[in-house]
Amino acid sequence: MQENSGVRGVKSASRTVALLELLATRGDRPARLDELGVPRSSMYQLLRTLTDCDWVRTDTAGSLYGIGIRALHTGTSYLDSDPHVRAVRPCLDEASDAPGETVRLARLDGPDVVCLATRESHEYLRTISRVGRRIPAHAGALGKALPAEHPDDRLPLPRGPLRPRTENTHTECTTLLADLAGVRERGYSIDREETVEGIVGFGFALRYDSPAVDAINCSVPVARLSAEHEARVVAVMRETRTKIGSALPPASGAPDWR
Missing domain, CATH: 3.30.450.40 (GAF domain)
Structure with a gap:
């Protein structure tokens, strides 16, 4: 994330946004952990948090990840507002x-x-x-x-x-x-x-x-x-x-x- 008006970007927030945008671009092709280009240890915890909040969804085996239903809710709110x-x-x-x-x-x-x-x-x-x-x-x-x-x-x-x-x-x-x-x-x-x-x-x-x-x-x-x-x-x-x-x-x- 680029700095804006002298305010430094928060690394974890930047990583979260980048992950959601990556999953959104994949459409109906869910991603495996090793396809996300981030160290496995930090990415797993982030994915777990986003899955618990419904921003990301995963399969029953916990090996595939895709964009979650909360993203639809947020996008709809943008249009409605x-x-x-x-x-x-x-x-x-x-x-x-x-x-x-x-x-x-x-x-x-x-x-x-x-x-x-x-x-x-x-x-x-x-x-x-x-x-x-x-x-x-x-x-x-x-x-x-x-x-x-x-x-x-x-x-x-x-x-x-x-x-x-x-x-x-x-x-x-x-x-x-x-x-x-x-x-x-x-x-x-x-x-x-x-x-x-x-x-x-x-x-x-x-x-x-x-x-x-x-x-x-x-x-x-x-x-x-x-x-x-x-x-x-x-x-x-x-x-x-x-x-x-x-x-x-x-x-x-x-x-x-x-």
């Missing part, structure tokens, strides 16, 4: 019903965007929209809508090469910067199969923060995307962005989260 998420959810329902497509809300988190809410299309079901899913901010409509709110010399992007999701993902800064210039001019981002093959997305930054940290998007299968349907989707999403701005509660008294 956020006034922006609460205001956006009903607007997503309307936005999804109008063109019949999948819409979602995401938030910028370092070099990625994280999905906070989603409404799936009734026409097709995909697993790309689940809440908590992370997508690189240089790939996809949700991602590009938010970096475009920053000047080019302060883009929230990782150092080094940009990793691809499909053969259409930007992997060079020069092409990404040209795309972001188009986003600023157009007022929304377009993802033409950059995140998932066969899917086109349209992203709109929500400017209740400056610079914006939240965005909404609508995803459409290429097979259903005519020029008329694209124009309809863009119009609905523009209107939805305006509705969200009107639906937000007054900001007075709300914490200024970092």
